[in-house]
Amino acid sequence: MPTLICDCNKTMPLDPKALGRALDENLTLHSTLCRREAGAFQQAVKTGDDVVVACTQERRLFGELGQQTEGAVSPIRFVNIRETGGWSKDARSAMPKLAALLAAAKLPEPEPVPTVTYKSAGRLLVIGPLEEAERFAHVIGDALDITIFSRGGSGEQERRYPIVGGRIESLTGWLGAFQLAWSQDNPIDLDLCTRCNACVAACPEQAIGLDYQVNLQACKSHRSCVKACDVAGAIDFTREPVAHTDTFDLVLDLRRQPSFVQHAPPQGYFHLPPEQENGPRALDVVLKLRELVGEFEKPKFFAYKQKLCAHSRNEKVGCNACIEICSAEAISSDKSRQQVKVNPSLCVGCGACTTVCPTGALTYAYPRANEQGAKIRTLVSTYEKAGGSAPVVLLHSQERGQAFVEELGRAARVGVAEGVPANVIPMSVWHVASMGIDLWLTAVAQGAAHVAVLATSEEAPQYLEGLQAQMQVAQSILEGLGYEGSHFSLLQARSASDLDQELKLLARRRGAAPATRARYAVSAEKRTTLDLALDHLVEHAKKKPEAIALPAGALFGTVDVDKDKCTLCMSCVGACPSSALQDNQTAPQLRFVEKNCVQCGLCAKTCPEQAITLQPRLLLTPERKQPRVVNEAKPFACIRCSKPFGTLKGIEAMIGKLAGHAMFQGPALERLKMCGDCRVIDIYSAQDESRITDL
Structure with a gap:
């Protein structure tokens, strides 16, 4: 797989020999690969092998050049080595990191997964004051089929769009499948109204505005408006509220309070409160609405295995972690079927549910855990092979996080920032909440001195709480095993300048890693990966206590059984989703396998005698994997x-x-x-x- 590197007009101190040794490849250094030396690119794309181009700025130009090159058949991959390290205060020391980024770019693309399809015909519902709704409709109207829902304000006399009014009962759904339920509870039927304004002129209380809605609190029942509208017959004070439902593909909500209050609203829903209607976000919303007509696909980001789920047994709820952390409200409880339900159309792919899931019932599917594990191993191992030490893995989102990293690199180029330190390896992910303790501990086992997660204010508050809780558990384990230093941190930045300050501190946060690097492959099963990581970390640890105390909510632990209360009814055995609690077919015994316990609490909630309590900890003796008797009785x-x-x-x-x-x-x-x-x-x-x- 040919690799093309360019020092961007000699603005980066690249060492092609050092990079080549780490990649086992002979590299040629270019300075104007996108201009005078474009011939080298054209020759490379004729080889038939995948081509790695170490430039993302000119991605579009290289793509067009490849299409114009006769005989070009090679797929092209792009990787940023400029803003991620080539433009930084210590760029001359960044060769190991740049080699790691180039090596990771050569990894296979993630395996395809099932997709979720949205179909939008462009039916747009605009909710809000009539004048503002019509103003936005004029801007968008040529591209979309617009209906306005309004209860206030005055609009134009010319009827350009269907207008409905009343009381909204509910608005549910997602792109291509929104459903509006409302009650028509106003005396004036907007479909029959001709906007002749006769009612407005006739009303002695001025209870009717140019939105053609009656203010029933101001109305004194003179009914002069009814007489004035006798021909059109649009006004009827005796009409019972009429329930209506309709479907829309898109929703633009101009009210101050949104219809969807969750952090991640459904795709296709846009909330633009009054204070933003004349700002830059308004233009962005208009452009996005115009683009959302047609058929769209996204990966189905999650995979669910009900048999591993610790949510419910016998209509008792145990683990609720995924439901509580989901910012899109895409996960709900189905106690009757002893499982959770995930709506793939509402899922935004953050992966937070998979991070907090103690059993691995919910796993992140695109990319899969084993693919992310391979990327971490490649980054860390190549970095060390190229002579680097104490690597720090920086996980950031591929949108705002990536934008901050690139902006920081440009600021470093002109001397107003230090840029990304030489030992900090940025790793782009779809969402930072999609990777958790299994991959973090794997990174440390494979040689990472620190794992940092960059939050950029786009994350839901519960994500940050969940990530911090997971980091506390992971750090407690490493401290208990005698690995000195700080291994995990959650960085919070609202700008590239904030990130610059955080990275200055991050470069000095170094935790100890095992002297022997782990080489196991990350498993698709979360608990399997955790066991592999723990086995390696324990084997090479300085301390080997019998047990390590963990914070509340940890996914490891034991159960304490009050023998005076326990009657050995075995209700807990039937409730346990992971076979941690077991009976004995030959004797009245309750046995426990600590390795299997996920601390879901179903046993404690099911026990009729309230004889069970949870104790989070990590047992390190061989007994962790063996059944032990926690209570027995005379038959x-x-x-x-x-x-x-x-x-x-x-x-x-x-x-x-x-x-x-x-x-x-x-x-x-x-x-x-x-x-x-x-x-x-x-x-x-x-x-x-x-x-x-x-x-």
């Missing part, structure tokens, strides 16, 4: 056949609770001491004796 033998069928404590507790009940007196109470078979035999024997007595 209770059937008073008829002597076969053990329960526990002494359980049967005594049941008898104590039912002894006073009218249905459990005399022989019925004694049957509680029998096994199921003998209980049936005893009932039929008693019935036979009763028949003989009657005869």
